[in-house]
Amino acid sequence: MSFYMKVPEKFRWFRDAKYGVFIHWGAYSLFERGEQVLFREHMDQREYEEKARAWNPAKFDADEWADVFVRSGFKYACLTTRHHDGYCLWDTKTTDYNSVCQAPRRDFVAEYTQAIRKRGLKVGLYYSWCDWRKPEYYEGPEGNPQGWECVKTYIRRQINELMTQYGKIDYLFFDGTWPRYADEIGTVEIVEEIRKLQPGIIINNRLGYRGNQEEIDKFGGLSDEGDFGTPEQNVFPQDKLWESCQTATWRWWGYTKNERYKSSAEILKLLCECVSKGGNMILNVGPKPDGTLPDEFVSRSLRIGKWLDTYGEAVYGAEDGDLTEFATCGYQTIKGSTMYLIFNIWNGCSTLRLPDMASEAVSAQFMGSGKELPIEQKGNVLWIRELPKEPQEELFPVIKLEFKEKPRTTVWGAQRQWQGDPQRFADWARGQEK
Numbered sequence: 001m002s003f004y005m006k007v008p009e010k011f012r013w014f015r016d017a018k019y020g021v022f023i024h025w026g027a028y029s030l031f032e033r034g035e036q037v038l039f040r041e042h043m044d045q046r047e048y049e050e051k052a053r054a055w056n057p058a059k060f061d062a063d064e065w066a067d068v069f070v071r072s073g074f075k076y077a078c079l080t081t082r083h084h085d086g087y088c089l090w091d092t093k094t095t096d097y098n099s100v101c102q103a104p105r106r107d108f109v110a111e112y113t114q115a116i117r118k119r120g121l122k123v124g125l126y127y128s129w130c131d132w133r134k135p136e137y138y139e140g141p142e143g144n145p146q147g148w149e150c151v152k153t154y155i156r157r158q159i160n161e162l163m164t165q166y167g168k169i170d171y172l173f174f175d176g177t178w179p180r181y182a183d184e185i186g187t188v189e190i191v192e193e194i195r196k197l198q199p200g201i202i203i204n205n206r207l208g209y210r211g212n213q214e215e216i217d218k219f220g221g222l223s224d225e226g227d228f229g230t231p232e233q234n235v236f237p238q239d240k241l242w243e244s245c246q247t248a249t250w251r252w253w254g255y256t257k258n259e260r261y262k263s264s265a266e267i268l269k270l271l272c273e274c275v276s277k278g279g280n281m282i283l284n285v286g287p288k289p290d291g292t293l294p295d296e297f298v299s300r301s302l303r304i305g306k307w308l309d310t311y312g313e314a315v316y317g318a319e320d321g322d323l324t325e326f327a328t329c330g331y332q333t334i335k336g337s338t339m340y341l342i343f344n345i346w347n348g349c350s351t352l353r354l355p356d357m358a359s360e361a362v363s364a365q366f367m368g369s370g371k372e373l374p375i376e377q378k379g380n381v382l383w384i385r386e387l388p389k390e391p392q393e394e395l396f397p398v399i400k401l402e403f404k405e406k407p408r409t410t411v412w413g414a415q416r417q418w419q420g421d422p423q424r425f426a427d428w429a430r431g432q433e434k
């Protein structure tokens with residue numbers, strides 16, 4: 001049984017949701033040069049702080065955000081409550097550097113959680129362990145024992161506020177542990193406390209356990225910690241729940257003026273790739289300084305939402321379906337005895353040949369139009385015929401294949417190139433396959 005079916009009941013919503021929205025928003029948006037401008041431009045902390053305290057996003061409307069997210073097909077959302085720059089978007093008693101005490105006089109986390117929950121989306125929060133305004137975080141327990149204890153208390157109090165002041169929180173994305181480790185921060189105890197306060201919450205793997213840097217780079221944290229892996233701007237399948245976090249732009253997570261955006265097709269391809277390999281994708285938006293969503297993001301996410309209205313069945317709740325070499329055309333997902341062929345490329349050929357199909361196909365039809373397509377199967381090869389020269393869908397057409405059982409592949413299909421027993425290549429080269 002794949003890891004898929006071993007997922008604890010309380011996390012099955014996440015497994016089946018497939019598609020979330022990441023929101024990087026804070027005082028840094030004021031500078032319109034990404035979420036890390038304070039550090040990347042080596043700014044003076046006081047100078048930055050003075051501007052941040054005056055930041056007042058008058059046009060922020062959480063209901064407007066939530067409406068766009070629902071129409072875009074997102075099933076959960078995650079808002080940065082405090083990024084590395086230290087500015088807090090909620091009513092915290094740990095510092096006055098927050099959106100209630102400063103110019104906005106608003107609790108943005110409260111407005112966001114209410115609007116998201118009201119529309120039936122799962123509520124997620126992002127929290128950065130590190131805070132660039134806390135030198136003690138970088139001096140650590142050796143460099144500044146007393147100061148380090150104060151930072152630990154600051155972190156624990158802030159997490160407790162987020163877990164107790166805003167109702168049911170479904171998802172928590174920790175970030176920014178470097179250079180500290182879980183044993184220093186007390187991550188295990190903090191996570192235990194979180195799970196007591198929010199029993200159903202799913203927590204990511206950026207918890208600072210001491211592990212090899214290569215694994216941390218690849219999986220966004222240690223693949224054996226937390227409830228889900230977090231490959232960043234990458235797609236790294238793993239034998240546990242995982243979610244690829246992706247910017248909609250070329251680079252930064254926070255709003256960046258004149259940033260280039262990935263196209264709707266590039267974003268949808270990433271989502272289909274993640275689902276075909278057994279994971280989720282969370283797509284990031286950096287709202288503007290005034291609190292509105294960039295038009296470039298809204299147009300793309302609504303276009304993908306429109307595609308999901310028709311073809312979402314091939315994504316939501318679907319399992320990894322990377323069965324047979326459909327790679328030259330697109331991605332495959334599976335649901336019970338159904339396989340979905342999601343075409344990124346429409347080559348215009350009238351027949352599609354699918355090798356290594358060990359299960360017996362029953363029917364094929366275009367999703368959307370429902371048009372039935374003739375099929376023929378000889379042994380492990382399945383042909384789908386009478387395909388039109390032009391694609392039926394501007395983005396990605398989908399063919400729905402029904403089988404007599406949950407579709408399976410052959411050994412050849414399961415072992416990808418550069419894997420498995422080289423002898424099979426030799427037998428194949430001689431035309432003497434068993």
Ligand code: FHN
Nearest residue numbers: 024035036175176232245253
């Ligand atoms: O440094 C952050 C970055 O600003 C952003 O928040 C991403 C999102 O996953 N996390 C860190 C970089 O890995």
